[in-house]
Amino acid sequence: MTAQLPPFLEVRQLRHCYSQPDGSRVEALSLDHMSAVGGEAIALVGPSGSGKTTFLHILAALIRPTHGEVLFGGRDIFAPRQAGAHWRAMSVGYIFQDMNLLPDFSAIENLLLAAEISNVSGPAATERANSLLRRLDLWNQRGRRPADLSLGEQQRAAVARAVIHFPSVILADEPTASLDAENAGIVMNILTELCAESRTLLIVATHDEAIKKRFARVLQLQRPRAAENPEPVLPEKAV
Ligand SMILES: Nc1ncnc2c1ncn2[C@@H]1O[C@H](COP(=O)(O)OP(=O)(O)OP(=O)(O)O)[C@@H](O)[C@H]1O
Numbered sequence: 629m630t631a632q633l634p635p636f637l638e639v640r641q642l643r644h645c646y647s648q649p650d651g652s653r654v655e656a657l658s659l660d661h662m663s664a665v666g667g668e669a670i671a672l673v674g675p676s677g678s679g680k681t682t683f684l685h686i687l688a689a690l691i692r693p694t695h696g697e698v699l700f701g702g703r704d705i706f707a708p709r710q711a712g713a714h715w716r717a718m719s720v721g722y723i724f725q726d727m728n729l730l731p732d733f734s735a736i737e738n739l740l741l742a743a744e745i746s747n748v749s750g751p752a753a754t755e756r757a758n759s760l761l762r763r764l765d766l767w768n769q770r771g772r773r774p775a776d777l778s779l780g781e782q783q784r785a786a787v788a789r790a791v792i793h794f795p796s797v798i799l800a801d802e803p804t805a806s807l808d809a810e811n812a813g814i815v816m817n818i819l820t821e822l823c824a825e826s827r828t829l830l831i832v833a834t835h836d837e838a839i840k841k842r843f844a845r846v847l848q849l850q851r852p853r854a855a856e857n858p859e860p861v862l863p864e865k866a867v
């Protein structure tokens with residue numbers, strides 16, 4: 629009999645509250661359970677303020693949830709042996725809505741810097757960067773800085789940067805929000821192809837119905853109750 633493998637990624641009883649400087653708390657995310665396997669592609673949807681970005685930030689260990697667990701291969705990503713920053717550098721590729729490319733570096737330098745942070749360096753990194761630049765139709769633009777690339781080219785460079793270290797999970801926060809329909813389609817095709825080939829788990833937050841329809845699996849977040857009717861913050865009593 630073969631031993632049962634733990635799920636690739638599993639989330640249990642996740643809650644997140646942000647603390648405000650005035651002492652009030654914002655209920656940002658509530659998700660009881662979710663699990664996914666490598667190679668799956670999931671659309672993350674929900675109304676504005678339902679916690680999509682918060683969820684992606686937790687999965688990338690950019691923030692620690694106020695309650696609950698995120699397990700990868702049965703291990704807590706925040707546990708000391710697999711501390712968040714290490715998890716993020718080695719296993720996660722993150723694509724931001726506004727791309728977040730480093731403005732003073734060329735497209736290829738952006739890729740190589742990301743590779744180095746994730747311990748991919750030397751000829752292997754250059755080879756991987758070159759092959760991605762060719763595949764994403766950025767070869768002729770590789771020496772240009774982000775400001776000298778079109779939005780579609782910038783987003784393709786952001787995709788290349790996110791996958792350069794062969795991550796286990798790609799998290800994309802509205803990756804096509806600033807693109808026209810044609811470029812959005814190109815970016816989504818590349819992203820889903822690259823993830824399917826390497827059995828990478830892909831989670832894409834989106835408001836776009838056309839993007840949502842591409843996914844067989846949709847994870848719907850609801851705004852936590854308290855966030856729908858936030859309690860008014862009363863002024864402090866004068867003493
Ligand atoms: N740093 C923060 N401090 C306080 N509250 C925050 C912070 N970031 C987000 N929030 C609040 O948490 C809730 C969830 O925000 P989040 O950005 O995760 O939602 P979202 O689903 O990504 O929304 P959108 O679709 O508009 O991008 C919202 O009520 C938001 O105002």
Ligand SMILES: [Mg+2]
Nearest residue numbers: 680681682801
């Ligand atoms: Mg968001």
